Amino acid sequence: MESHIAFGYSFQAVGKGSCSTWGTGHFSTFDNYLYDFSGTCNYIFATVCDEITPDFNIQFRRGQNKKITRIIIELGPSVITVENVGIIGMRRMRTSSALKGPVKIVPPKADVGH
Numbered sequence: 001m002e003s004h005i006a007f008g009y010s011f012q013a014v015g016k017g018s019c020s021t022w023g024t025g026h027f028s029t030f031d032n033y034l035y036d037f038s039g040t041c042n043y044i045f046a047t048v049c050d051e052i053t054p055d056f057n058i059q060f061r062r063g064q065n066k067k068i069t070r071i072i073i074e075l076g077p078s079v080i081t082v083e084n085v086g087i088i089g090m091r092r093m094r095t096s097s098a099l100k101g102p103v104k105i106v107p108p109k110a111d112v113g114h
Contacts, residue, residue: 018030019045019046021045021060021068024038024062024066024067025037025038025039025062025066030046038062038066039062040061040062040063040064041061042059042060042061043059043060043061043062044057044058044059045058045059045060046058055074055075055076056074056075056076057072057073057074058071058072058073058074059071059072060072069083070082070083071083
């Protein structure tokens, strides 16, 4: 079960559904609602809703040109920031071009009973 959105970003919680964003601010949520947000705010795209300090969180921000300029992915103690053409995290890695095409992030599995 894989999700692909041309020229957009898609995140999928395995077995739970998917959410995606594309164009200049279009969103499809896990519960299949469609929204349009085109501001330059920091958006919480996906998170664990029933925890005070979630160990899984995806946020992003759009620039004045309506394109996504930054994605922040929190997976437990690790934080990955995708910004323009580089990935900033525990190490810095340059990429040859801007982030393009579909992206799939699978959150870590929770320990049952903990």
